[in-house]
Amino acid sequence: MRSPARSPSRARSAPSGEVTAGVDAKAKGEFSTPDKSKGPTATVGAEAGASGSGKIAGSLGVKGAFEGAFKLAYQRTWTTEQIEKTTYNTTVRPGDALVFGASSAMQRIAGEITTGSGLGIRKVVVDGPSTVNTSTFVADTFTVPGNTCERLRPEGKTGTEDTTAPAPPGGLTAASLPEGSRFKDRDVLTPTRPDRPPNVVENAMESRPRPVGAARTLVRTAPVIGLSLCLGLVVGPTAEASVAVPPARAAAPxxxxxxxxxxxxxxxxxxxxxxxxxxxxxxxxxxxxxxxxxxxxxxxxxxxxxxxxxxxxxxxxxxxxxxxxxxxxxxxxxxxxxxxxxxxxxxxxxxxxxxxxxxxxxxxxxxxxxxxxxxxxxxxxxxxxxxxxxxxxxxxxxxxxxxxxxxxxxxxxxxxxxxxxxxxxxxxxxxxxxxxPPPVDKTIPAGSLPTSEAFYGNDRRTAADAVAYCNGAANRCTFTAEDDYSFSYYAPARVAAETYFNCTRNTLNRTRPVSTANRSYGDLPAASGLPGSGTGTPTNMAQQYTQGTGLNPAWTTTQTHNVNEIVQPAEASWIETQASRQRTEGWFDATTKATDPNYDWRLHTVIDHPSTNLSDRLYQRTGPLTASEKQRCQSDRPNAPTPVGAITPAGAER
The missing domain is CATH 2.60.120.260 (Galactose-binding domain-like)
Structure with missing residues (x-):
């Protein structure tokens, strides 16, 4: 695998014109898999901008955006954006899981703005895409344990709830995989950018024999842009057991x-x-x-x-x-x-x-x-x-x-x-x-969350009263999450769509679409906008939630994947999904405190929505037929007697 050639620093043309504006910056990551046989495509990008009024001529980098936003005043919006892409082919062997991560290359400019007349602004910081470093994709291959992929599909039962600690805001985070997964292979992929030579990587990432150890591979905390794919061939039923270990109380008061x-x-x-x-x-x-x-x-x-x-x-x-x-x-x-x-x-x-x-x-x-x-x-x-x-x-x-x-x-x-x-x-x-404090209870289903509670000083009030207060202005209330009781987790596994049985004597190949849908849960009045509808302008309380948590969730999500199935004779094929979830528990408090706390509003609530830092899990499963399914496969096809002309050659009568 070759890294792209580094391009020398480019001269920037001097800007001209005038501008008053703000600056903005954002990072983004995308992962799409239109056809599993052709491999995934990933995109990671970063963007910085300045908006205002006036005209400006010339080419600006991050430093130019910084200077232009605060020294000039021009009549339009100006944005610089950097897109990096790489394409690679993968081969995932049965019983393996594939996980992707990405790390965006960013550049930070800090400084002061002076006017020459004694006025100025200090400690101004702008983040934008780096013009020196290149972002990185990481693709890891794991072998998942047999009790994950080599089980009979559930019959009238749900999977055991699997909880995962929330990812830290920065640094490294463990790849989210079933317990007992073992690391096999890592490939680091360097994407290309429009300002650099093309770099297309053809990477046959097969599950080849390697020394194995405990699964503790780390990927960069950037957008989690992949999904875990598990292909299993079942040779026999595997006993399944779980042991509940009650969490210990806090060590100190x-x-x-x-x-x-x-x-x-x-x-x-x-x-x-x-x-x-x-x-x-x-x-x-x-x-x-x-x-x-x-x-x-x-x-x-x-x-x-x-x-x-x-x-x-x-x-x-x-x-x-x-x-x-x-x-x-x-x-x-x-x-x-x-x-x-x-x-x-x-x-x-x-x-x-x-x-x-x-x-x-x-x-x-x-x-x-x-x-x-x-x-x-x-x-x-x-x-x-x-x-x-x-x-x-x-x-x-x-x-x-x-x-x-x-x-x-x-x-x-x-x-x-x-x-x-x-x-x-x-x-x-x-x-x-x-x-x-009591231990966190992660066994509560999303549809049975605790009831929201509101207080006005020492007095209990209805949640509707507190919502009316907090929703009255953009910064009327501040949301603070209780970190010890907020967590990311995976919902119980469920079978998606139909189960396909191969009653023939031949191996069957087919492509099937698999759709998954995720919704949000909460009990606040609809006026709060929590959970939101995903359309329209967010309510004041929805914005307070985003500002307090740093999360901007898609309250309702729908995804469709095309999965290629290879079903052996006398086997069944089915798909299981596990939705990634985020549960946030916290308080809306009056931002401006009253002299006497008897007149301060507080609202406690729990919101459960699709996770913003974990990918959904998609399990492609095959396994032997049950006894009743074998009987179904051995039955005669639907038929009926021919009352007249049972032995007459076809076409003899019209």
Whole structure:
């Protein structure tokens, strides 16, 4: 295989004219297989451009695009594009898989723009196709294990779900193949470009004997432009078994953000305030809830050893005076540990009898049991006429979350005779939390995704309400994916179209089209545009999803492949497909945060769509006939008796 001759640097003509514009750059890869017998054709390209108004003369490279876009102002759109192609022939032996990858050659120009009058723009970066390096195609041949291609076709059953970790954003990524595949051969193909001499490669990539090892061949993370093709000849049934290994929990607890856990906001002056703390709701979770539902004492009067402000639980009615907050980022099934500090009241409204045995309250995490607590007692009154606190630090509560963003609730249980009409209750502060997140569940079918959930501060709202907010403007919300719970995977295998039986005594050759279709799943209202229809302008939320994930999926895909079948006598031929999928779980959050988080929107959703970084799998299968199929092949052809002239020569009667 010869590499193309390198062309010397070419002189560029000087541009002329004026322009105001932006620049853009993109890479692309295409893979088409119109006829398997003639081999695949692959194209990889890169493009950079500048758009604006004016006219410009001359030839521009990437550097010219950079200069032209910011120094000139011309009356049209100007784009430079580089296309590279290579054609190669392949021979795929039975039981082999063929995987393709491509790496685009790019060039990055960075610099500053100055006007000569003191104005300028710094840190401007433009990516475009390289004029020096050549892009590369990689074609790898693998031998797939027998339990992949040498099985009887399924009869009324689906394949086992096969999950694959998502590809990293750059560098190297493992080729996606069935477990147990063994590497056989690699061919590196250098494509040609219009500005270089032709380079057509004829490469007979047969499955020739080579030393084999564990399959860990790597291909460049560029567009995955191939499909895995498996040709199998079955000599007998193979036992199939799978072992489910439950994933382990996180090795160390993960910190949970408790908003305003020290009750410092909003700030206040004086000894105490009845203004409810930000991010917490009192009684109802709608907004701040009951006005003046708690009191807050300053650090000096509250006497916390860490100098923190303390919140006093007032009345023993959880529905109207319970202090509540949802624990952001905690998932259903997580093991949550909440710690906080407690003390009896310091209020001068308290009596000695109300404090001498401590004060009672309850604490509960959604999904856990209601826990009764009693503070330490206090009997000393300070010269300021306030009671001396008795802080107990590091009080812990552990529970298993029964919902996403479970509600944490503190409520006084001091009886009416001792709470001084809500002016004498226990103090809490320094609320913190950790969680042991649940393992990701990859067994949930795409058609049974978890229901989307919406919150307005601590209050549950409908998904339609949150969609109406986020969809109201282009940047109203920001989407953030939960990487630990988002993944690429392969859907269960299914038989495509019909099964072909060869009941003759001869080998049969035929060409059949195989069509595959992939759709997207989600439960958000149609107004969100997620999943999208694939036509028309994307909605604001669809654009927020793309910006947050870097994915621009084709929400619905359809592909047709022509497959050549060679069916031996007394064998069946069928095609199995496995669709490549991407499942993304994450949050839409209000981009501009409210001063009080009680008035921020959040929407949790799960979207499942065709993968953008994996190719679909197409398995070409042959195998022996079952007992019932053999009986069908041995049956007489459809016939009927001839009532008159059964032995008369043909044509004797008209």
């Amino acid at each position: 993960v910190t949970v953000t408790v908003l305003n856990g020290d009750f410092a906001q909003p700030a206040f002056t004086g000894v105490n305030t009845s203004a409810n703390p930000y991010a917490w709701s009192v009684g109802s979770t709608s907004g701040t809830g009951t006005t003046g539902g708690v009191w807050r004492w300053n650090a000096a009067t509250g006497g916390h050893p860490g100098g923190l402000i303390a919140a006093m639980l007032r009345l023993p009615t959880e529905a109207t005076h319970g202090l509540k907050q949802r624990l952001r980022g905690v998932r259903r099934g997580a093991q949550v540990t909440v710690t906080y500090d407690e003390s009896p009241s310091v209020s001068n409204s308290c009596t000695a009898a109300a404090l001498e045995k401590g004060q009672t309250y309850t604490v509960q995490g959604e999904g856990g049991s209601l826990t009764n607590q009693t503070t330490l007692p206090t009997t000393e009154k300070l010269p300021s006429n306030y009671w001396k606190p008795a802080w107990r630090t590091g009080v812990a509560l552990t529970f298993t979350a029964a919902a996403n963003e479970p509600l944490l609730t503190f409520a006084s249980t001091v009886p009416a005779a001792q709470n001084a009409s809500g002016n004498c209750g226990p103090l809490i502060t320094n609320v913190r939390a950790t969680q042991e």
